[in-house]
Amino acid sequence: MSAPHAADPSLYRERDVIPVRRALLSAIDKTGIVELATALNGAGVELVSTGNTARVLREAGLPVTEVSELTGFPESLGGRVKTLHPAVHAGLLADLRLEDHEQQLAELGIKPFELVISNLYPFAEAVASGAAPLEVVEQIDIGGPAMVRASAKNFANVAIVTSPDRYAEIADAVASGGTTLAFRTALARDAFRHTAGYDVAVATWLGDTLAPDDDSALPAWVGRTWQREASLRYGENSHQAAALFVSAGGNGIAQADQLGGKEMSYNNYVDADAALRAAYDFERPAVAIIKHANPCGIAVAGEGEEIADAHRKAHECDPTSAFGGVIAANRIVTLAMAQSVKPIFTEVIIAPDYEPEALELLQTKKDLRILKLQPGFELPTTEVKQLSGGMLLQESDRHFAPVSEWTLVAGEAAGDATLADLEFAWTACRAVKSNAILLASGGASVGVGMGQVNRVDSCELAVKRAGDRAAGSVAASDAYFPFPDGPEILIEAGIKAIVQPGGSIRDQLAIDTAKAAGVTMYFTGERHFFH
Known part of the structure; x- marks a missing residue:
């Protein structure tokens, strides 16, 4: 597919530092907008703005031209249409490195913009507030992203600022004679990241709430964005670079x-x-x-x-x-x-x-x-694991079969105290890397066998770590015992009760081993592998 017009490098004039003569301001977040506009006005910059922003600037005593005056068309449809007009977008998209674009603007009587200040409707905040779908939909910005993307595409000529954090820099640049190409390029990069994150948030909300992909528990499409929060000294080892990235709206x-x-x-x-x-x-x-x-x-x-x-x-x-x-x-x-x-x-x-x-x-x-932790912390409902060329997504392992659903397969029914320890051990063993064996007594782990490539070694490790405390404790296994040798090690150490998923073709061997020793054994019907 060819570009809209052929890009002949010989037709482009060089432009690095561009003085700012005209700025378009359309800020939903009004933080610092009056101070910035005051600095721009003091530098002789013509201010053009949309309705609410124009009102704020006018109340501050600043001269401002409303977009509706520029377009000759009133804001309409409850504010859905205001900047979507050639008089605006031609001024944003005109590449003044090209004589042809400069001539067309003159013929149309349209003046270019050298600076755009814009941030978008608070969509993510509306979702987080629990607003009704109709209210959330109204926070899907159309004109804002179009204006931001148009300005960012034309970074050779226009500086686009989407965050109040950049206002001081842009004010300094204007006062110093204009924006440099390097600065405008960096602003464009940030602008496209800004709109990308916004679009991901909208697409995710629609898929999660109004239009799920199918009957699957997991979506057919996943989009996420992360922002680098901190560079770390190194990664897992000192020769590995590492950084912390955070997701918008995350809490962890x-x-x-x-x-x-x-x-x-x-x-x-x-x-x-x-x-x-x-x-x-x-x-x-x-x-x-x-x-x-x-x-x-x-x-x-x-x-x-x-x-x-x-x-x-x-x-x-x-x-x-x-x-x-x-x-x-x-x-x-x-x-x-x-x-x-x-x-x-x-x-x-x-x-x-x-x-x-x-x-x-x-x-x-x-x-x-x-x-x-930040208030409201909860464990995530899904987990992601990166693979070469892709990723795995799964529901977080947050289900623990209640005692009422367990099956007593050997020994006498456990008393309340023992049953409480078994329930604790069954929950706690999920946090142990597989193969996992956890011994517990009095609501506490007393021995843990983790990460072994066979369950026998995990049993031996748990018993060794518990020492004398193994006697009279209970044991939980994150998966079934494929042979009776694991339970034999636990029973020999004095374990009085065992909880495990069951499901092996040799379950009866484990059950017979427990019965012969007079040890209580429950099956939960679920496992808790953790790799």
């Missing part, structure tokens, strides 16, 4: 406020996210301690206990591995918990908030990274 580890300590590293973010995932699996006050994305310990507060008790029990699971770990709590960190954490070398602590005295105490540890 990437948006947490850092209240103390050294800057976060790549591995800190990975472990902190894993810790959140583990702690927020529980409704009761819970603490997870993570090292290399695996739990060193997970615990919940019992009856009459608080978050400090959950931390104490989680730490007791594996104090050696907890050294240099990452702690996540799903409740406000109290002074008592802070006093428990302070003597332990910890890389990161993250929680929804901190008591003032707790924060003050933790901030005395200069290297401890203290993160506070």
Whole structure:
């Protein structure tokens, strides 16, 4: 497909620094617009503006020409049509490096714009507010993106500014004699990123709410944009470059406020996210301690206990591995918990908030990274994993079969306390990399076997880590036992009850092993692989 006109390089005149004589202002976000317009007016720039922005500028005592005066056509259809007119877009798109374009503008009696200030209707904010679909649709901007894209395409001649953060720069450039080509190019890059993110937000909302692709649980199209928030010292290893990117409207580890300590590293973010995932699996006050994305310990507060008790029990699971770990709590960190954490070398602590005295105490540890979640944090409903040439998208593993749906396949029905430990272990083992075995007692992990390539090794590792605490504890396995050797190791260590998914063609061998030992065994009918 050929371009609208042949691009003959010999026809283009060079233009670098372009003085700003005429500016079009159409800002939904009025932050700083009066101050900028005042600076432009002081530099002799003619101001043209749309209705509301023109009103604000006029009230500030600034001379301004409304777009409707320029076009000879009133704003119409409730403001849907105002800048969509040749008198506007010819002034935005005219490439004045070409004599032909310059002549056509003169013949049409249209003056060019050298500067455009525009930001778009607050669509994402309308969605986030829970507004009704009709209200959300009205926040889909048409004229704004058209004006931004036209100006950005013509960056050789026009400077397009979409963020108030750039107002000081543009005012300085105008006062210094004009915008440079390099500056206009960077502004155009930002403008196209701005409209791209806007379009992704609109397309995603339509697919999520008004027009789902099909009956599938997952969409047929996924669009996301990320903005670099911080460059990190390095990645997983010191020879790898890394940066933190955030998504618009996101609320998670990437948006947490850092209240103390050294800057976060790549591995800190990975472990902190894993810790959140583990702690927020529980409704009761819970603490997870993570090292290399695996739990060193997970615990919940019992009856009459608080978050400090959950931390104490989680730490007791594996104090050696907890050294240099990452702690996540799903409740406000109290002074008592802070006093428990302070003597332990910890890389990161993250929680929804901190008591003032707790924060003050933790901030005395200069290297401890203290993160506070934004209000309303919830675990994500979907997960993405990058592949070469694509990605995998899945629903987050947030379902835990309730005890009422379990099947007793061996031994006597567990009493309330044992059943509570089994339920805790079944939830906690989801945070452990497969193959996963987790031993628990009193609402806390006492031994964890993770990431082994066979379930026997995971059983042996969990038992070894638990030591004497294995006797009388319960065990959870994230997937079925393909052979009875795994349960045999657990039973020999003194496990009194086991919960597992079931589903193996050799299930009966595991059941017979438990029956012979008088050990209670439940099947859940679901597994929790975590790779």
